[in-house]
Amino acid sequence: MNKFTALYQKAKSVCISILKKILSFFVWILTPILILVAALYQKVKPVCVRILKKILSFFLWILAPVLILTSAFITNGIIIFLFGYNPIEAYAAAIGITFGSVSAVSETLVRSTPFLMTGLSVAIAFRCGMWNIGAEGQFLMGVLAATWFGTKIAILFPNTSWIAVPLCLSFAILAGGIWGIIPAILKVTRGVNEVISTIMLNYIAIHFVSLMIDGGPLQETSKTGPQSDPIAEWVFLPRLFESHRIHLGTGLAVILAIVLTYVLFRTTFGYQLRAVGEGAAAAEAAGISISHNTLRVFFISGALAGLGGAIEIMALVPHRLTENFSPDYGYTAIAVALLAKLHPLMTVATALLFGALAKGSFAMEAEVGISRQVTLMMQAIILLFVIGASAVKFFRKRTL
Amino acid sequence: METENILELQKLTKAFGDLIAVDNVDFELQAGEIHAILGENGAGKSTLMNLIYGLHQPSGGNIRIFGKSKVFKSPRDAIASGIGMVHQHFMLIENLTVAENIALTVAQFSSKDGNTDSIESGTESPPEENGIPSKLSTFRYKKSDAIRLTEALSNRFGLAVDPSVLVRTLSVGLKQRVEILKALAVDARILILDEPTAVLSPQEVTGFFKILRALQADNRSIIFISHKMKEVLEISDRITVLRHGKKVYHGKTGELSAPGLAREMLGEELSEVERKENKATTDLVLNVSGLTVPGSRNENAVLDVSIQAYRGEIVGIAGVDGNGQRELAEAIMGLRPITSGAVEILGRQPSGTKNIRKCGVGYIPEDRRTMGIITSFSIADNLMLNITHFEHLAKRGVISQKAKNRASTQLINTYDIRPSSANIPASALSGGNQQKIVLAREISPQPELLIAVNPTRGLDVNAAQYVHQNLFAQRDRKKSVLLISTELDEVLQMSDRLYVMSRGRLIEATAHRDNIEALGLLMTGETDE
Numbered sequence: 001m002n003k004f005t006a007l008y009q010k011a012k013s014v015c016i017s018i019l020k021k022i023l024s025f026f027v028w029i030l031t032p033i034l035i036l037v038a039a040l041y042q043k044v045k046p047v048c049v050r051i052l053k054k055i056l057s058f059f060l061w062i063l064a065p066v067l068i069l070t071s072a073f074i075t076n077g078i079i080i081f082l083f084g085y086n087p088i089e090a091y092a093a094a095i096g097i098t099f100g101s102v103s104a105v106s107e108t109l110v111r112s113t114p115f116l117m118t119g120l121s122v123a124i125a126f127r128c129g130m131w132n133i134g135a136e137g138q139f140l141m142g143v144l145a146a147t148w149f150g151t152k153i154a155i156l157f158p159n160t161s162w163i164a165v166p167l168c169l170s171f172a173i174l175a176g177g178i179w180g181i182i183p184a185i186l187k188v189t190r191g192v193n194e195v196i197s198t199i200m201l202n203y204i205a206i207h208f209v210s211l212m213i214d215g216g217p218l219q220e221t222s223k224t225g226p227q228s229d230p231i232a233e234w235v236f237l238p239r240l241f242e243s244h245r246i247h248l249g250t251g252l253a254v255i256l257a258i259v260l261t262y263v264l265f266r267t268t269f270g271y272q273l274r275a276v277g278e279g280a281a282a283a284e285a286a287g288i289s290i291s292h293n294t295l296r297v298f299f300i301s302g303a304l305a306g307l308g309g310a311i312e313i314m315a316l317v318p319h320r321l322t323e324n325f326s327p328d329y330g331y332t333a334i335a336v337a338l339l340a341k342l343h344p345l346m347t348v349a350t351a352l353l354f355g356a357l358a359k360g361s362f363a364m365e366a367e368v369g370i371s372r373q374v375t376l377m378m379q380a381i382i383l384l385f386v387i388g389a390s391a392v393k394f395f396r397k398r399t400l
Numbered sequence: 401m402e403t404e405n406i407l408e409l410q411k412l413t414k415a416f417g418d419l420i421a422v423d424n425v426d427f428e429l430q431a432g433e434i435h436a437i438l439g440e441n442g443a444g445k446s447t448l449m450n451l452i453y454g455l456h457q458p459s460g461g462n463i464r465i466f467g468k469s470k471v472f473k474s475p476r477d478a479i480a481s482g483i484g485m486v487h488q489h490f491m492l493i494e495n496l497t498v499a500e501n502i503a504l505t506v507a508q509f510s511s512k513d514g515n516t517d518s519i520e521s522g523t524e525s526p527p528e529e530n531g532i533p534s535k536l537s538t539f540r541y542k543k544s545d546a547i548r549l550t551e552a553l554s555n556r557f558g559l560a561v562d563p564s565v566l567v568r569t570l571s572v573g574l575k576q577r578v579e580i581l582k583a584l585a586v587d588a589r590i591l592i593l594d595e596p597t598a599v600l601s602p603q604e605v606t607g608f609f610k611i612l613r614a615l616q617a618d619n620r621s622i623i624f625i626s627h628k629m630k631e632v633l634e635i636s637d638r639i640t641v642l643r644h645g646k647k648v649y650h651g652k653t654g655e656l657s658a659p660g661l662a663r664e665m666l667g668e669e670l671s672e673v674e675r676k677e678n679k680a681t682t683d684l685v686l687n688v689s690g691l692t693v694p695g696s697r698n699e700n701a702v703l704d705v706s707i708q709a710y711r712g713e714i715v716g717i718a719g720v721d722g723n724g725q726r727e728l729a730e731a732i733m734g735l736r737p738i739t740s741g742a743v744e745i746l747g748r749q750p751s752g753t754k755n756i757r758k759c760g761v762g763y764i765p766e767d768r769r770t771m772g773i774i775t776s777f778s779i780a781d782n783l784m785l786n787i788t789h790f791e792h793l794a795k796r797g798v799i800s801q802k803a804k805n806r807a808s809t810q811l812i813n814t815y816d817i818r819p820s821s822a823n824i825p826a827s828a829l830s831g832g833n834q835q836k837i838v839l840a841r842e843i844s845p846q847p848e849l850l851i852a853v854n855p856t857r858g859l860d861v862n863a864a865q866y867v868h869q870n871l872f873a874q875r876d877r878k879k880s881v882l883l884i885s886t887e888l889d890e891v892l893q894m895s896d897r898l899y900v901m902s903r904g905r906l907i908e909a910t911a912h913r914d915n916i917e918a919l920g921l922l923m924t925g926e927t928d929e
Contacts, residue, residue: 266798268790268791268797268798271784275774275777278776279773279774279777281767282771282772282774282785283774284771285733285753286753286785286786287753287756287757287786287787288787289754
């Protein structure tokens with residue numbers, strides 16, 4: 001007993017001394033600063049106000065997404081509870097599998113990559129005021145081009161990764177870009193609404209891919225199922241670390257996000273894109289060609305989605321094109337981009353969120369036993385919150 | 401005719417910020433009279449009507465209806481008090497039938513208890529005419545009732561329209577009839593007609609006037625807003641003229657002749673500014689020949705227009721808004737397709753706005769908020785919103801932030817744009833400061849040809865003067881300026897050669913520059929006589 005009392009006394013004295021030190025630190029360091037600030041108040045004021053304003057605006061900028069997500073998670077927690085599971089346990093499992101270890105993080109990043117690529121594709125198009133809903137189709141056309149190259153053409157360059165990989169990626173970029181430029185041409189020449197044409201082109205792409213691998217020229221040689229052969233080994237994208245699945249494509253996607261940010265905010269090209277998106281009439285009067293920029297942005301948007309598709313097949317096992325290759329990446333990308341406020345750098349964060357969501361719901365299924373339907377519903381609820389909040393935002397912007 | 405005042409405005413004032421749009425206006429409307437309100441653009445006619453109709457709330461003064469002081473929070477209140485307004489742009493639902501459009505209005509206003517009694521205050525309640533419903537159920541829409549109601553209304557006032565026809569298939573004249581019916585359906589005692597004849601053909605105008613006479617015979621009062629002198633003289637009982645928000649003339653129709661009214665409208669006192677002698681050369685900058693441009697409604701907005709601008713001169717185009725000035729400017733800038741004719745700039749025929757701008761053409765568009773600036777962009781971004789600017793600031797496609805900041809700081813200081821921080825969005829600026837952004841951007845590069853449409857609209861006197869100095873400076877630099885403005889004073893003061901644009905046609909009017917009455921007649925399209 002005495003021992004404990006002694007220990008308590010010791011702890012108490014240590015605590016007090018620490019508190020005293022902190023106090024003295026405040027007194028000795030902060031007081032002069034405060035006096036200085038007070039003395040130079042008039043001079044310092046604008047700087048302080050500016051810093052405070054920056055902090056506040058940053059806080060507000062970050063606050064909206066955080067609020068949206070918090071309310072979505074609370075709603076989902078209620079749903080989990082209503083279905084008879086422990087929400088805390090479920091969230092713990094989800095967090096553990098997404099960020100619990102190095103390999104978990106690596107896996108989450110791998111899952112996020114297609115969201116990032118398609119998200120960037122959508123973000124850049126929306127920035128220009130082009131409602132490209134066709135990332136799904138452009139993604140699939142990229143996959144198709146990569147599969148075609150990987151299974152048929154790559155044999156011409158045996159074991160030459162340094163030629164085959166860039167060439168394969170270029171094929172996918174071209175395929176996605178061309179698929180993207182079709183609605184742009186229709187819009188510029190015929191005035192076809194791009195929302196309709198891109199959705200239609202999605203259907204065409206989905207069924208065209210099915211056709212190619214189900215009895216078509218790209219079906220596996222054994223002709224057993226609706227899938228392609230695996231692509232040649234020397235077209236695989238290398239991993240970044242030997243022991244983890246995180247691959248070159250993830251790095252490429254992040255670099256692209258940075259490059260796109262630079263292009264959007266620092267180049268004449270990006271300036272023109274934004275001008276067309278924010279005020280088409282003013283842009284036109286300034287001498288910026290709307291049709292020119294429509295074509296360009298659609299090509300880039302499609303190319304990004306197509307590249308994302310190629311990365312998926314070239315980096316991940318089984319390296320073959322199957323049916324339902326894309327679990328609606330291209331549509332989810334709209335939410336990814338909107339949540340990021342169409343900012344390429346923010347898209348990295350939102351894509352990560354969506355990758356984590358996909359993995360987390362898998363963990364809830366596997367570890368807590370929540371059924372797939374419920375986890376899908378939860379994901380949809382999060383999307384609903386996000387889209388709802390963005391819609392409010394867009395509405396406000398118009399009325400201003 | 402009784403002299404009962406059905407509507408009285410007492411010292412009505414409306415200020416928007418520093419701008420006083422309506423200044424101490426007294427006005428009365430008698431039962432069964434057609435009262436015309438004349439005035440230039442920006443004279444305050446529309447603001448005054450919006451005050452009566454409850455779209456704006458007055459900053460001072462009183463609105464009295466049937467002798468009772470009223471405060472309208474919204475048009476709903478105004479309609480309930482028996483005021484109907486036919487806007488210049490129709491407020492009809494195109495995809496509904498005539499009967500449905502009318503039923504929509506009736507259902508809204510007959511359902512609210514309390515509304516009907518304010519209609520009745522001062523007049524008799526709308527009579528139930530041999531079984532025809534004057535009210536419709538709010539909840540259940542009965543097609544037959546709506547059609548019967550519409551037919552009854554059209555018969556009563558002689559406004560023949562087929563009730564079961566879709567509004568979008570109607571001609572403009574018939575749509576206007578539906579608008580009037582809509583107002584009558586809720587028993588409007590006071591009808592405000594905003595430029596009603598602007599959209600009508602001469603034949604339709606004759607029919608329209610018959611309708612007005614019929615309404616007048618029914619002891620309803622009409623406020624007729626127009627700037628077409630001839631029509632005003634033909635239809636109205638009394639005339640009120642507004643200028644710069646003030647009532648400048650009020651009297652019985654016929655007291656003043658058309659030229660007299662024109663003088664009242666435009667103001668006699670023309671500020672004398674020292675004009676340097678014309679240094680125009682014979683060096684052609686802009687050569688427009690035989691230009692015909694379609695408008696948005698399939699008519700020809702610009703008709704066979706030819707105009708030249710030489711180095712060292714300011715060519716002015718005066719005219720009332722909406723007579724093709726905007727379309728002419730846009731066609732020259734390559735923003736609007738041309739039916740026939742040619743635009744030649746410095747001997748070349750550049751195609752596309754980009755190439756036209758690269759020939760050295762500056763453009764101050766009429767519609768500042770949609771064409772002049774991008775409101776969500778920062779001031780700095782807006783200051784380089786011109787293909788020649790941002791290409792100049794960039795090296796191999798990358799915009800130099802340093803050059804951009806230097807350029808924007810300099811322009812903000814020279815043009816006194818406030819607030820002066822380059823990074824705040826243009827939406828935070830007042831209209832005048834937004835205009836300064838456009839002016840700074842378009843005038844500062846000293847373009848070979850500057851097309852300025854209403855460049856001083858929304859600016860205070862000093863800022864306007866600064867713009868005028870800049871335009872003169874352009875002229876003295878042996879550049880060319882095409883000044884299109886609805887402010888007659890401005891055009892007279894600035895231009896070396898003067899044109900008047902009316903109904904898409906351009907009339908050379910340099911010879912009339914000292915004869916304001918003649919100019920007024922030209923502007924109001926009274927040339928044929």
